[in-house]
Amino acid sequence: MIIDAVRNNAEWCQAMCAAHGHPGSFGPRAWTSTRRTPLYYPDAVTLTEDADVKDVLNGIDRTTPGASVKDSYARLDLTAEGFRLLFEASWIHRPAGLPGLPVTAGHSAVRTPEELAAWALAWSDGDVDEAALFRPELLDDPATTVLVYRAADGTILGGAVLSASARVTGVSNVFTTGDTPQSSVWAGVLAAVPDDRPVVGYESGDDLTAALAAGFQEAGPLRVWLDA
Structure with missing residues (x-):
């Protein structure tokens, strides 16, 4: 059921970005936005357990601080890339x-x-x-x-x-x-x-x-x- 929750959440992020005039893109392992996303919304969302650092970072804008990544399966460590852990949560079903x-x-x-x-x-x-x-x-x-x-x-x-x-x-x-x-x-x-x-x-x-x-x-x- 996590995979359905993850996909649904990424589609909601896409809807919010589209409402602001710049939808993101779905790849095989991550959803990403090449433009900074609206307040509180991630610049990338991992879609699969095997998504890696390149899947999320290669498709987002890091020219200014503040980009965020939703690590949907809590498997990535982005500290070496200059990120800090903002919060943890639980998928619910x-x-x-x-x-x-x-x-x-x-x-x-x-x-x-x-x-x-x-x-x-x-x-x-x-x-x-x-x-x-x-x-x-x-x-x-x-x-x-x-x-x-x-x-x-x-x-x-x-x-x-x-x-x-x-x-x-x-x-x-x-x-x-x-x-x-x-x-x-x-x-x-x-x-x-x-x-x-x-x-x-x-x-x-x-x-x-x-x-x-x-x-x-x-x-x-x-x-x-x-x-x-």
């Missing part, structure tokens, strides 16, 4: 057909650029520069669904992004505002995914704990490296 969670009314898909702008501001906790990451072009991607969780008065309480690929649906950018429990957002996420679709993603720390409580299982480690 929830099999198809499991019972969902009790859903609180208020989950829906973002449809308009105005709704997306409000969602992005809530996601970024009001940081305008970070919110600019989510461009309206994402709404034109049939594989991408931006979910929002609202209170009865319209206040945004949380959200997530779903990205559909061939065999799985990926979930990312899960967030809550105020005292909203993560379980409320996870319930809406799972309700939005067809019952016959496994759900994948990656998390760490408290976010991983919340995902496991929602029925996910850890599928394997990953690392993200940053060019110093």
Whole structure:
């Protein structure tokens, strides 16, 4: 299942880069972008366990510091190339057909650029520069669904992004505002995914704990490296 999660995540990176006007390229062992990717998104993603340093570094821009590599199988050591380990996380997987969670009314898909702008501001906790990451072009991607969780008065309480690929649906950018429990957002996420679709993603720390409580299982480690 890791291979499906890895591919799905790389396709989501591709969708985000395409929304910013410069999609990357899929090779046999890595996805790479020759232009610096949007904030928080890697410049390369390993797609196979046997991907090596050349597979990821030969296809990215290192003319300025800040390039990053998602080492999907936690097998690379990029320290000799001037990178440092930024963080570690776990791929997560929830099999198809499991019972969902009790859903609180208020989950829906973002449809308009105005709704997306409000969602992005809530996601970024009001940081305008970070919110600019989510461009309206994402709404034109049939594989991408931006979910929002609202209170009865319209206040945004949380959200997530779903990205559909061939065999799985990926979930990312899960967030809550105020005292909203993560379980409320996870319930809406799972309700939005067809019952016959496994759900994948990656998390760490408290976010991983919340995902496991929602029925996910850890599928394997990953690392993200940053060019110093």
